[in-house]
Amino acid sequence: MSAAPARLGLPDLGYGVGLRRAHMAEVLRTQPAFDWFEIISENFLDSHGWSRHTLQQIAERYPVVMHGVSLSIGSSDELDFEYLATLKRLAKEIGARWISDHLCWTGVGGETTHDLLPMPLDERSLHHVVERVRIVQDVLDRPLVLENPSTYARFAADTLSEWEFLGRVAEQADCGLLLDVNNVYVSSVNHGFDPRRYIDALPAQRVVQMHLAGHRACGTHILDTHDTPVSDAVWHLYRYATRRTGSVATLLEWDSNLPPIDRLLAEVDKARAWGARESPFDAGVFDAGVFAPDAARPEVLTETTGGHPAFAVAEFRA
Numbered sequence: 001m002s003a004a005p006a007r008l009g010l011p012d013l014g015y016g017v018g019l020r021r022a023h024m025a026e027v028l029r030t031q032p033a034f035d036w037f038e039i040i041s042e043n044f045l046d047s048h049g050w051s052r053h054t055l056q057q058i059a060e061r062y063p064v065v066m067h068g069v070s071l072s073i074g075s076s077d078e079l080d081f082e083y084l085a086t087l088k089r090l091a092k093e094i095g096a097r098w099i100s101d102h103l104c105w106t107g108v109g110g111e112t113t114h115d116l117l118p119m120p121l122d123e124r125s126l127h128h129v130v131e132r133v134r135i136v137q138d139v140l141d142r143p144l145v146l147e148n149p150s151t152y153a154r155f156a157a158d159t160l161s162e163w164e165f166l167g168r169v170a171e172q173a174d175c176g177l178l179l180d181v182n183n184v185y186v187s188s189v190n191h192g193f194d195p196r197r198y199i200d201a202l203p204a205q206r207v208v209q210m211h212l213a214g215h216r217a218c219g220t221h222i223l224d225t226h227d228t229p230v231s232d233a234v235w236h237l238y239r240y241a242t243r244r245t246g247s248v249a250t251l252l253e254w255d256s257n258l259p260p261i262d263r264l265l266a267e268v269d270k271a272r273a274w275g276a277r278e279s280p281f282d283a284g285v286f287d288a289g290v291f292a293p294d295a296a297r298p299e300v301l302t303e304t305t306g307g308h309p310a311f312a313v314a315e316f317r318a
Helices: 019-029 049-057 081-094 122-140 162-173 181-191 195-201 232-245 261-275
Strands: 017-019 036-040 064-067 101-103 107-108 111-117 142-146 153-155 176-180 207-212 214-216 222-224 249-252 299-305 308-314
Touching: 017 222, 017 261, 019 049, 019 261, 019 299, 036 249, 049 081, 064 081, 081 122, 122 142, 122 162, 142 162, 142 207, 176 181, 181 195, 181 207, 181 232, 195 232, 195 261, 207 232, 214 261, 222 299, 232 261, 249 261
Parallel strands: 017 036, 017 249, 036 064, 064 101, 101 142, 142 176, 176 207, 207 249
Antiparallel strands: 107 111, 153 308, 214 222, 299 308
8 A cells, every 4th residue: 555645734753652751861862763752742831840841852853743631622611722822832832743632521610530531422512522623723723633532431322433423523623633543442342343443434534643552451341551562453453554544653652661762662663564564464464353352342231310311331240
């Protein structure tokens, strides 16, 4: 498959890793062979000391992308324009190639949960998110890139699949997509769908970035933990995705139990091999067997409260 052109004017940055404070001094000192870095935006918005100064120096040497966890694009609360202005200032200061966040909500009524909560997937929510993405892009004066989250519950009243919802948001709001391959796999096991169906349904020309990460199989479900190497099933799914999208900026997320930089480099080099146009891993990439779940799929139970649809809760049973 030929490489896809730059999407929304955003380049293929190659292969990178999440920039974490524990590694910043070594990155600046040794300049390891990563193509680019992604930062968690919130870690630097209010930082004006050593971390911010070091980030500026790193951004002079590597492309940097900003990845947020507080936009709460799906919330019914008003958008936080002060937060958006701060994002925009930081992006300008470090020359961020793009800004991304998650298709989720993180709080309501002015209260935050510090979690990425699943969206109700219906036409009303779709219209709500599309309008908010358009506003955010106008304020930031750049495309927003939306990531699919890992999910552990869904709304009983959903009328759309997540892949249909996300694809329609991207098309109608004219935004980019961050395809988190590990999140697709985690959700596919937790909710019982074929992960390739998710990838096949997304508008490939809008995928500007991919995430890879490790997860933990908990017997009856999978947790997205970012603290282990990428699993074999996720590597195969990543290869499947790249066969559809072509070359896309790819990032390894590793957030806790941080290994040394040389271990991260080895994992990123593995991503290069899996993502190469002529990859030695092509054999078996379309075999359904490689996507056998790491855990049994949970039963999904529909609940109602006060006559209104509530969550369809994934009840995890031994």
